[in-house]
Amino acid sequence: MLRTVRATCYVTALREGGSLPGIVEADDEGTYVTKFRGAGQGTAALIAEVVVGELARALGLRVPELVLVAFEQEIARHEPDEEVQDLLAASVGLNLGMDFLPGAVGYDGVRWRPPVAEAAAVAWLDAYTANVDRTWRNPNLLVWHRELWAVDHGAALVFQHAWPPAAAWSGRVYDLSGHALAPVFAGLDAEALADVDTRLAARVTPELLAAVLGLVPDEWLVDAAVLAGREPSAAASRDRYLEYLLPRLEGDRPWRPVAGGPVATGGARAVPA
Ligand SMILES: Nc1ncnc2c1ncn2[C@@H]1O[C@H](COP(=O)(O)OP(=O)(O)O)[C@@H](O)[C@H]1O
Ligand SMILES: [Mg+2]
Missing domain, CATH: 3.30.200 (Phosphorylase Kinase; domain 1)
Structure with a gap:
C-alpha cells in the first residue's frame, strides 16, 4: 500500500x-x-x-x-x-x-552520466510502458547526490488515452531516437541490450503487474473510466490495463531497445495509437 x-x-x-x-x-x-x-x-x-x-x-x-x-x-x-x-x-x-528531493538538479547528460546498465534499464522501461516524456528536451530525470532519480511517469501508458486494439498495441514499436539517455546506452552492443531485455522482462511478472495496479486508488480508476465512457469499475479497469501490459512482454518484443537504433534527431515518441 x-x-x-x-x-x-x-x-x-x-x-x-x-x-x-x-x-x-x-x-x-x-x-x-x-x-x-x-x-x-x-x-x-x-x-x-x-x-x-x-x-x-x-x-x-x-x-x-x-x-x-x-x-x-x-x-x-x-x-x-x-x-x-x-x-x-x-x-x-x-x-x-x-x-520532494531538495537540491536535486535536472539531468543534462553533460555534468554527470549514470552507469550504462542503469540508463539501459530506464530506456527499457520507457519502451515497455511507451513513456513519451523522457526526451533530451524534457528528461524527467533528476540527479541527486550523484545518483539518477526518475520522476514524472504521467505520460507513460499512452494506450490509456485511446485504448487502441490491445493486440495491435502489444508489439507497437517505441522510438528511442530522442531519448534523454540514448547517448549513454548507445555504448551497449546488441548482446548486452538483449541481456537487459531478457533480465527485465523476466522480472515483470503478472504478479508484479497486479501488485502495482493494486496500489492505484479505486477512485482514480473509476474517474478515468467514467471520463472515457466505460464501466465505472476499478476491478474491470485493472484487468484492462493487464490486457495491454501482459501481451507486450510476450514474443520477441519488437519495441525493445536495440543496438544501432535510430540516431538522436528529436523527441522520443511512441508511434501514435
Ligand atoms: N521529487 C522531486 N524532487 C524535486 N524536484 C522535482 C521532483 N519531481 C519533480 N521535480 C521538478 O519539478 C518539475 C516538474 O515536475 P514533473 O513531475 O516533471 O511535472 P510535469 O508533469 O508537470 O512535467 C520537474 O521537471 C523537476 O524539475
Ligand atoms: Mg515533467
Whole structure:
C-alpha cells in the first residue's frame, strides 16, 4: 500500500511542468511534489505515475517515494490565487505525491552520466510502458547526490488515452531516437541490450503487474473510466490495463531497445495509437 498523508499547506506551484504540479506540505512533516486529480488531464496521468513509478522501483531504479495526498476543502479556502483555488477545490480526495528531493538538479547528460546498465534499464522501461516524456528536451530525470532519480511517469501508458486494439498495441514499436539517455546506452552492443531485455522482462511478472495496479486508488480508476465512457469499475479497469501490459512482454518484443537504433534527431515518441 502507498502511504496516505494529509495535506496541510499548498506551498507553491511548480510552473515548469504541464500537469500543474505543486509543492505541498503534509501532516507527516514531508514535502511532496503533488499531481492533482482535478488537473485538466484527469486521473489517467496519476494512474500512470503509480503503475510505472512503482514498476521502476521494483526493477531497481530510483524513484522518490510515492504517497497519496489527501486534500480537504479547507486547504482551497485559504488559497489566495484563484486558479490554484479552483484546482484544489476540484482535487478534494486523493492526489499523488512524490517525495520532494531538495537540491536535486535536472539531468543534462553533460555534468554527470549514470552507469550504462542503469540508463539501459530506464530506456527499457520507457519502451515497455511507451513513456513519451523522457526526451533530451524534457528528461524527467533528476540527479541527486550523484545518483539518477526518475520522476514524472504521467505520460507513460499512452494506450490509456485511446485504448487502441490491445493486440495491435502489444508489439507497437517505441522510438528511442530522442531519448534523454540514448547517448549513454548507445555504448551497449546488441548482446548486452538483449541481456537487459531478457533480465527485465523476466522480472515483470503478472504478479508484479497486479501488485502495482493494486496500489492505484479505486477512485482514480473509476474517474478515468467514467471520463472515457466505460464501466465505472476499478476491478474491470485493472484487468484492462493487464490486457495491454501482459501481451507486450510476450514474443520477441519488437519495441525493445536495440543496438544501432535510430540516431538522436528529436523527441522520443511512441508511434501514435
Ligand atoms: N521529487 C522531486 N524532487 C524535486 N524536484 C522535482 C521532483 N519531481 C519533480 N521535480 C521538478 O519539478 C518539475 C516538474 O515536475 P514533473 O513531475 O516533471 O511535472 P510535469 O508533469 O508537470 O512535467 C520537474 O521537471 C523537476 O524539475
Ligand atoms: Mg515533467
